[in-house]
């Protein structure tokens with residue numbers, strides 16, 4: 192089928208490339224000329240495993256092309272995916288400026304009947320209002336149908352998730368449009384949930400909010416574990432074996448970040464507010480998450496005291512491994528707080544040094560060399576569970592640091608391994624290992 196994808200960010204680009212891979216003819220359109228320039232040369236502007244290979248392959252097959260021109264992008268396209276950003280406004284609600292601008296551009300350039308498929312995460316009711324807006328501004332008398340097709344991919348595993356996701360959700364109040372979307376997606380061979388427009392919009396927000404709640408739940412348990420001497424990882428494992436609970440998204444740590452959980456929980460709360468329902472559960476989920484960053488900083492301050500004159504290595508800048516995305520990364524707040532307390536900071540990240548430079552405090556020295564960041568520092572603090580960070584033996588950390596002290600915001604290391612290495616090891620919701628002046632016994636952990 193002939194498909195246009197508007198927006199070539201994390202979602203639009205992956206969608207366009209994967210739709211080409213399953214056999215469709217796809218034009219991706221973006222207003223960012225630099226991105227389109229790179230893409231036309233087979234270069235991905237984002238770090239996403241497997242994406243560049245599929246991009247090059249489908250460019251060569253002639254199934255995929257990129258443009259900044261709406262006339263060219265929409266010519267002959269019967270299906271138009273919308274994948275522009277829906278960031279947060281000052282009051283927490285979703286900013287629909289980009290969606291509206293893309294909708295207006297579609298109305299002005301469309302010459303044939305088309306099905307609009309919204310991939311962007313949008314508040315309930317948005318698809319209906321976008322359809323009305325486009326219809327009221329159409330330059331030609333053509334017919335518009337609309338489908339909500341929310342995206343569930345995770346950054347870092349986006350291509351894998353597209354081909355191996357748990358489900359594809361398509362929502363529309365138009366049976367013909369639903370049938371068409373089912374046909375487009377059939378080659379993915381994934382379960383397809385067909386529903387109405389509003390329920391599809393809601394499924395996306397409810398899913399992200401539930402995952403965020405799972406993370407905050409285990410982080411709240413981690414606090415209590417730290418007080419009572421339990422190990423939150425053991426607790427999560429024991430809980431997760433109950434199939435009603437499930438073991439995924441129970442990894443305690445410095446809290447969730449990224450472009451979606453923070454903004455989507457806010458947008459859901461804003462939606463609730465507009466109906467006079469304050470969504471108290473979600474407010475608590477956010478509160479617990481904010482406190483995780485503070486908790487890590489407090490741990491460091493409690494152990495080191497005055498941070499003036501101390502050098503701290505922050506390991507991992509991105510909000511999770513295998514992405515170069517810095518949006519809402521816990522590293523930003525941790526760095527700001529440590530710096531305000533007087534510490535000198537070095538930041539390590541294997542892929543995101545350039546992006547981190549744009550958002551981290553200016554005085555943080557940034558490097559993609561792990562050893563260089565750790566060498567001679569008074570302690571190291573793991574923010575992102577990059578493979579490189581997990582693979583460096585604790586003995587090496589101990590040897591590189593001025594004093595062998597490691598704070599782990601992602602619980603990357605086994606406690607017995609930490610004990611054997613001799614490093615003083617603080618993690619989230621687990622007993623401190625090799626703490627000075629205490630005899631460590633990890634037999635039960």
Ligand SMILES: NC(=O)C1=CN([C@@H]2O[C@H](COP(=O)(O)OP(=O)(O)OC[C@H]3O[C@@H](n4cnc5c(N)ncnc54)[C@H](O)[C@@H]3O)[C@@H](O)[C@H]2O)C=CC1
Nearest residue numbers: 198199200201202221222223275276277289293311312342
């Ligand atoms: N990043 C992720 O992992 C996921 C994101 N989502 C949702 O998907 C949507 C897109 O997110 P991302 O891909 O992360 O955003 P992004 O910010 O990476 O990309 C958005 C792209 O849209 C382009 N754009 C903006 N206005 C445009 C216009 N009028 N015409 C053409 N292009 C335009 C921008 O230049 C940019 O390249 C959001 O609603 C987000 O909540 C959903 C699931 C996963």
Ligand SMILES: O=C(O)[C@H]1O[C@H](OP(=O)(O)OP(=O)(O)OC[C@H]2O[C@@H](n3ccc(=O)[nH]c3=O)[C@H](O)[C@@H]2O)[C@H](O)[C@@H](O)[C@@H]1O
Nearest residue numbers: 342343344345346406440441442446447448449451510511
């Ligand atoms: O709507 C979106 O944008 C996407 O948001 C998340 O995907 P993503 O933000 O890419 O990454 P996740 O793997 O979900 O991680 C989000 C954050 O939670 C943290 N996390 C995750 C899992 C966990 O157990 N503990 C934990 O702290 C991660 O470190 C990261 O900071 C969802 O997992 C996707 O399904 C969804 O499509």
